Amino acid sequence: MTTFQLLLSGTQNLTIYYSPHQRKSEDFMQKHSEPSLVTETMEAVQNIFGPDFFVVLDTERKPRRSWVVWEEDGKYPNVIVELLSDSTADTDRGLKKQIYQDTFRTPDYFWFDPNTLEFRGFHLVDGQYVEREPTAAGWLWSLAIAALSRDP
Numbered sequence: 001m002t003t004f005q006l007l008l009s010g011t012q013n014l015t016i017y018y019s020p021h022q023r024k025s026e027d028f029m030q031k032h033s034e035p036s037l038v039t040e041t042m043e044a045v046q047n048i049f050g051p052d053f054f055v056v057l058d059t060e061r062k063p064r065r066s067w068v069v070w071e072e073d074g075k076y077p078n079v080i081v082e083l084l085s086d087s088t089a090d091t092d093r094g095l096k097k098q099i100y101q102d103t104f105r106t107p108d109y110f111w112f113d114p115n116t117l118e119f120r121g122f123h124l125v126d127g128q129y130v131e132r133e134p135t136a137a138g139w140l141w142s143l144a145i146a147a148l149s150r151d152p
Helices: 026-033 035-049 089-093 096-105 145-149
Strands: 002-010 015-017 053-057 066-068 079-085 108-110 119-125 128-133
Touching: 053 145, 079 096, 089 096, 096 108, 096 119, 096 128, 108 145
Parallel strands: 015 066, 079 108
Antiparallel strands: 002 053, 053 079, 108 119, 119 128
């Protein structure tokens, strides 16, 4: 069976760094003298690039504090799941979806709203997310993970 790595974040999202230009550095903080601006900007970066849950297939199982694409043979997540909240829903449905589609090219993207029970899934087809239809029982399947069951 194909080995895959599940990456869950406990109380903090695991950040995905996909470009060497994204840096967690003191240089960034020194350029912004107002502490509240630094905090707001750092939170925005964390929200944009820290999925609630993601799966990367065919990678080494080891502890990580962040997922650094260029240190992981260029591998991006195969599946991303976002848990919506009042403060993140617009970003998760808009900007993050666009980044996961166009930059990450993540095959399967899902979001779930625990307040409304909205659950939607998308599969990448020819570079565009196409919404998946739930089964009669209301299930949405990840095609990327389902492919594992067909491996010898």
